[in-house]
Amino acid sequence: MKDHKKYSNKTKAAFVLLIVMLIILLGNFNTLQNSKNVNENINAIYKDRLVVAHYIFQYSKELHFIKAEAEKMNLSDNIKKDEIIHTLNIIHTIDDLYAKTVLTNNEKQHFDAFLASCKEINRHAENKNWNKITYSSAQALKTLESLSQIQIKEGKAKLANANAMYTKNNSLGQLQIALLIILGGITFYLLIVKKIKSKVKIPESPSMN
Secondary structure (H helix, E strand, O other): OHHHHHHHHHHHHHHHHHHHHHHHHHHHHHHHHHHHHHHHHHHHHHHHHHHHHHHHHHHHHHHHHHHHHHHOOOOOHHHHHHHHHHHHHHHHHHHHHHHOOOOOHHHHHHHHHHHHHHHHHHHHHHOOOHHHHHHHHHHHHHHHHHHHHHHHHHHHHHHHHHHHHHHHHHHHHHHHHHHHHHHHHHHHHHHHHHHHHHHOOOOOOOOOO
């Protein structure tokens, strides 16, 4: 009966230790997964937001130039046409780079609208319709402003997710430390109890003889 009780206590202790170790293992796995997600969010902020913001700036600069050229009164039509079409070619070198980034549905719609405005500008340049180029350029610039706002919104969302996962990782780390302390305490307790029991000798019952 004594051996059974001793075996039962050891089994319970081992079971508790196993549960604690399992929780720590799952916590570590979760922490690694969160760290991977944080890294992905940070890369997305750079590749799909900061880099794209630079593309939008380049687009805006070239469109302002097109709009200014269309409004000039001291340039011949042929010079205006050549300058505007050349600038549109510069704009189109960015299109493929922009399209390769991760676009939300809303962002894709605005980007398609921007490309449509650029096509209109090209058509109006061929027809030397400067007033319509000015209008289409203004519309394209408004679309770029909307795309810029989307970049800010998506960037903030990615950053908020990264911060949330960092906070979760921090909490899990604190939990793991607490569990390790508990694990160490249980191990220390078992070692001390076993040591004390081994030193305590049970006195023999007095002889009746």
